[in-house]
Amino acid sequence: xxxxxxxxxxxxxxxxxxxxxxxxxxxxxxxxxxxxxxxxxxxxxxxxxxxxxxxxxxxxxxxxxxxxxxxxxxxxxxxxxxxxxxxxxxxxxxxxxxxxxxxxxxxxxxxxxxxxxxxxxxxxxxxxxxxxxxxxxxxxxxxxxxxxxxxxxxxxxxxxxxxxxxxxxxxxxxxxxxxxxxxxxxxxxxxxxxxxxxxxxxxxxxxxxxxxxxxxxxxxxxxxxxxxxxxxxxxxxxxxxxxxxxxxxxxxxxxxxxxxxxxxxxxxxxxxxxxxxxxxxxxxxxxxxxxxxxxxxxxxxxxxxxxxxxxxxxxxxxxxxxxxxxxxxxxxxxxx
Amino acid sequence: xxxxxxxxxxxxxxxxxxxxxxxxxxxxxxxxxxxxxxxxxxxxxxxxxxxxxxxxxxxxxxxxxxxxxxxxxxxxxxxxxxxxxxxxxxxxxxxxxxxxxxxxxxxxxxxxxxxxxxxxxxxxxxxxxxxxxxxxxxxxxxxxxxxxxxxxxxxxxxxxxxxxxxxxxxxxxxxxxxxxxxxxxxxxxxxxxxxxxxxxxxxxxxxxxxxxxxxxxxxxxxxxxxxxxxxxxxxxxxxxxxxxxxxxxxxxxxxxxxxxxxxxxxxxxxxxxxxxxxxxxxxxxxxxxxxxxxxxxxxxxxxxxxxxxxxxxxxxxxxxxxxxxxxxxxxxxxxxxxx
Numbered sequence: 001x002x003x004x005x006x007x008x009x010x011x012x013x014x015x016x017x018x019x020x021x022x023x024x025x026x027x028x029x030x031x032x033x034x035x036x037x038x039x040x041x042x043x044x045x046x047x048x049x050x051x052x053x054x055x056x057x058x059x060x061x062x063x064x065x066x067x068x069x070x071x072x073x074x075x076x077x078x079x080x081x082x083x084x085x086x087x088x089x090x091x092x093x094x095x096x097x098x099x100x101x102x103x104x105x106x107x108x109x110x111x112x113x114x115x116x117x118x119x120x121x122x123x124x125x126x127x128x129x130x131x132x133x134x135x136x137x138x139x140x141x142x143x144x145x146x147x148x149x150x151x152x153x154x155x156x157x158x159x160x161x162x163x164x165x166x167x168x169x170x171x172x173x174x175x176x177x178x179x180x181x182x183x184x185x186x187x188x189x190x191x192x193x194x195x196x197x198x199x200x201x202x203x204x205x206x207x208x209x210x211x212x213x214x215x216x217x218x219x220x221x222x223x224x225x226x227x228x229x230x231x232x233x234x235x236x237x238x239x240x241x242x243x244x245x246x247x248x249x250x251x252x253x254x255x256x257x258x259x260x261x262x263x264x265x266x267x268x269x270x271x272x273x274x275x276x277x278x279x280x281x282x283x284x285x286x287x288x289x290x291x292x293x294x295x296x297x298x299x300x301x302x303x304x305x306x307x308x309x310x311x312x313x314x315x316x317x318x319x320x321x322x323x324x325x326x327x328x329x330x331x332x333x334x335x336x
Numbered sequence: 337x338x339x340x341x342x343x344x345x346x347x348x349x350x351x352x353x354x355x356x357x358x359x360x361x362x363x364x365x366x367x368x369x370x371x372x373x374x375x376x377x378x379x380x381x382x383x384x385x386x387x388x389x390x391x392x393x394x395x396x397x398x399x400x401x402x403x404x405x406x407x408x409x410x411x412x413x414x415x416x417x418x419x420x421x422x423x424x425x426x427x428x429x430x431x432x433x434x435x436x437x438x439x440x441x442x443x444x445x446x447x448x449x450x451x452x453x454x455x456x457x458x459x460x461x462x463x464x465x466x467x468x469x470x471x472x473x474x475x476x477x478x479x480x481x482x483x484x485x486x487x488x489x490x491x492x493x494x495x496x497x498x499x500x501x502x503x504x505x506x507x508x509x510x511x512x513x514x515x516x517x518x519x520x521x522x523x524x525x526x527x528x529x530x531x532x533x534x535x536x537x538x539x540x541x542x543x544x545x546x547x548x549x550x551x552x553x554x555x556x557x558x559x560x561x562x563x564x565x566x567x568x569x570x571x572x573x574x575x576x577x578x579x580x581x582x583x584x585x586x587x588x589x590x591x592x593x594x595x596x597x598x599x600x601x602x603x604x605x606x607x608x609x610x611x612x613x614x615x616x617x618x619x620x621x622x623x624x625x626x627x628x629x630x631x632x633x634x635x636x637x638x639x640x641x642x643x644x645x646x647x648x649x650x651x652x653x654x655x656x657x658x659x660x661x662x663x664x665x666x667x668x669x670x671x672x673x674x675x
């Protein structure tokens with residue numbers, strides 16, 4: 001079991017200082033990520049779900065050390081050898097970043113408008129001195145074909161492309177170095193629905209072809225259910241529930257999961273009944289209360305929830321939950 | 337049966353650029369009854385927002401409502417045609433905010449950051465009603481409480497950037513409701529906010545509508561939200577209404593190849609087949625491109641050669657109350673009746 005993991009995140013913490021005043025004195029910390037652990041296996045799609053500001057993007061950025069995390073370990077399995085990314089220098093990092101690539105949400109702002117498609121897709125190959133000249137062109141064209149882009153766009157600039165085409169450029173760029181893991185941060189949120197389906201299919205095809213693992217960050221649960229093997233739900237910097245996708249959707253064990261599932265508009269126009277609507281607002285990260293971060297919005301909360309922070313614990317095979325009451329309450333999944 | 341409040345007939349809003357004319361809205365017709373909700377759905381560039389803006393004569397330059405009728409029944413039973421009003425004129429300003437209000441997608445950009453929430457609501461109230469500042473302020477506070485803002489008497493003096501996304505959108509709704517409009521146009525009211533807050537805002541809109549017997553035009557790209565909120569639906573593609581009718585009819589039995597494909601291409605909750613999603617080939621064409629025939633024909637797998645690519649189909653009534661713009665269902669034209 002232990003050798004089929006690709007990357008392990010252990011007790012990851014990212015705390016940003018809050019600075020105030022003329023001398024920029026540190027008056028506190030925003031605990032953007034506060035003890036997150038999970039494992040992504042080979043060829044697996046692992047979903048990370050949560051509302052804006054819950055820390056999901058910060059987790060992804062830590063996983064390529066785009067930001068330095070405060071504590072914890074990120075262990076990458078490089079052909080059987082466990083490498084801890086926490087204490088790497090820049091040279092080693094640049095090496096490991098060939099294996100871990102990012103795809104971003106907004107294909108409009110994540111591509112340099114002054115670079116042609118050829119330059120954008122070819123840049124990582126040049127930087128890592130993999131190819132140049134004619135060979136580079138051939139590799140870029142092969143990548144474009146892999147992601148379903150017509151090579152006639154080679155000399156175009158991103159602004160001449162549609163949203164879906166731009167996202168394909170971003171994907172081709174990420175694929176060039178033959179990564180093992182792709183961190184996809186809301187890859188379809190900015191796209192039109194008819195284009196979203198194309199990109200989701202593409203991601204699934206590429207997974208087969210390139211033996212990829214994905215960290216799939218999204219707030220859209222129906223997309224997550226469609227594409228992910230396992231899912232973790234994040235709330236205010238911590239994981240509140242993690243399990244196989246079907247189990248999570250059918251048998252949620254955390255009140256937040258139940259509320260999220262219930263807040264998705266139903267596709268059936270006959271069903272206009274009232275849903276369980278979660279009260280309150282998305283957690284304010286500068287003013288987190290004691291106890292469970294979710295308790296101010298939780299319909300089931302009792303005294304203990306206000307005092308003690310629940311630990312993420314195993315409640316069923318591969319099903320993890322951080323809730324004091326999980327054995328005492330019956331929650332509703334998407335069926336029934 | 338409730339009476340028709342707004343009848344839009346063959347609305348045409350075009351944008352005139354130096355070298356090209358873009359037909360952003362081209363022949364949209366519908367009737368909206370009192371207390372009912374109609375949903376306008378479509379992807380980017382389909383003209384759904386411009387349709388909403390046309391109803392208030394708010395189309396940005398160089399766009400202009402150039403054809404059709406927008407008939408609104410006023411409280412005193414008079415019927416006026418908004419399409420004939422001058423966009424910068426006095427008459428249409430009397431309608432905006434009073435008879436018809438609009439809320440926008442991004443509350444951060446549509447609220448003014450240099451005025452307090454209260455200032456902006458009170459401005460609207462006093463524009464249309466001759467009442468004192470103190471009285472208007474009381475009204476604003478009660479509106480803010482009505483839309484579920486806690487401690488309204490404090491929030492009223494805050495600026496938009498001090499509020500969360502959900503609270504901002506509630507403040508926008510309060511502002512839109514300030515003069516008791518009979519029609520609310522909501523343009524992607526929940527697109528920029530989180531799902532749990534989205535659910536709150538949708539419930540709020542339903543409650544308010546029920547209580548005030550208000551009609552609503554809901555503009556969105558989210559077919560789930562439409563299913564939940566609306567009575568009738570219009571599916572738009574590149575400025576044309578390609579299919580419209582009762583939401584249950586359209587969802588049970590989508591007719592237009594675009595509607596069918598769109599519905600198939602969305603992953604649905606509880607669908608465990610994990611199959612590849614059926615896709616619509618290609619992408620939405622550039623509105624500048626000079627398409628002939630049916631707008632959807634380059635992406636349509638049912639397109640009939642030398643018909644769909646030469647002649648544009650008109651909207652026909654394929655089943656009772658269920659309209660479609662597609663040659664697969666014949667060529668007969670339809671008539672919409674005004675109020």
